Amino acid sequence: xxxQAILVVEGDIxxxxxxxxxxxxxxxxxxxGGVDGAIHRAAGPELLAECRTLQGCATGDAKLxxxxxxxxxxxxxxxxxxxxxxxxxxxxxxxxxxxxxxALATKTGIRTLAFPAISTGVYGFPLERATRIAVRExxxxxxxxxxxxxxxxxxxxxxxxxxxxxVLAEC
Ligand code: ADP
Numbered sequence: 339x340x341x342q343a344i345l346v347v348e349g350d351i352x353x354x355x356x357x358x359x360x361x362x363x364x365x366x367x368x369x370x371g372g373v374d375g376a377i378h379r380a381a382g383p384e385l386l387a388e389c390r391t392l393q394g395c396a397t398g399d400a401k402l403x404x405x406x407x408x409x410x411x412x413x414x415x416x417x418x419x420x421x422x423x424x425x426x427x428x429x430x431x432x433x434x435x436x437x438x439x440x441a442l443a444t445k446t447g448i449r450t451l452a453f454p455a456i457s458t459g460v461y462g463f464p465l466e467r468a469t470r471i472a473v474r475e476x477x478x479x480x481x482x483x484x485x486x487x488x489x490x491x492x493x494x495x496x497x498x499x500x501x502x503x504x505v506l507a508e509c
Contacts, residue, residue, distance in 0.1 A: 342480050343488050344473075346506065347452075348499040351492040352380035356450040358412035359405070359492075360439050362457065365394050365417050367401065373454045373494070377413060381406040385413070398434035400442050412448060414439045418457030421464070432457055432468060436475035444485050452490040455498050465498060469505045 351359050351373060361377045364370045367389040369378045378385055388403045392415075395401045400416040416439045419431035435456050443451050453472065457463035476489050493499035 342484070342486060344476060344480070344491070344506065345488065346491045346493060346499055346502045348493050348496060350376065350494070351452055351454050352376050352408055354452045354490060354492060355409050356452045356488070356490060357410060358414055358443055358446070358448045358451050359408065359410045360400075360451065360453045360456070361413050361415045362454050362459070362461075363395065363415040363417055365397060367392050367395050367415055370460075372459045377408070381408050381413065389415070398431040398438065400435065400438040402442055402446060410452070412443075412446060414442050414451075416456065418461055418463065421457065421462035424467075428457075428463060429467070429471060432463060432471050433475050436472055437479065440476065440479040440483070440486070440489075444483050447485070449486060450488040450490075451486060452492050454492055454494070455502075458498070465501050466505070469498075469501050473502070473505050 362373050384406045392401050395417050397417045403413045405411050416435040419428040458465050458468045491502045
């Protein structure tokens with residue numbers, strides 16, 4: 339059996355000692371608020387310079403940059419869906435963010451990866467629904483891909499952490 343772990347951490351994703359962090363970016367990839375702003379501030383201006391060369395990112399897709407001043411060597415920028423009530427493919431688009439980010443990580447040889455709670459901030463995706471998708475996709479991916487050793491769900495507040503712990507404990 340491969341030795342793989344899914345962990346829930348309460349804290350700041352910019353401080354995590356992992357090979358890659360996932361950024362909940364917007365389609366411009368040129369920075370924003372929330373976790374995106376925190377990652378750009380912590381990584382430094384070189385990050386924005388590299389992002390300018392990428393020509394944006396579609397919702398549900400993911401793109402790679404270096405981590406610059408972060409402890410992480412890499413940043414995987416993914417664009418979650420804005421919540422519009424659930425009938426505009428939000429579930430599938432969010433699932434795709436996780437799948438594409440995980441696939442990009444393994445392709446790059448990354449073994450340890452940290453996710454924020456994509457789309458659950460300004461983008462308004464209901465937290466528990468998003469958490470179920472995140473947990474389902476990461477678990478399914480790890481079953482098929484043994485190169486990833488550790489996946490962290492980094493929760494910025496206690497409410498988010500409690501939700502992840504509850505969903506992970508359910509099945
Ligand atoms: P989105 O636009 O995808 O909804 P947000 O950045 O608004 O993205 O929120 C996504 C999640 O990231 C929220 O749970 C928010 O509290 C959290 N968050 C904000 N800053 C950080 C940070 N520094 N580290 C980890 N999570 C963060």
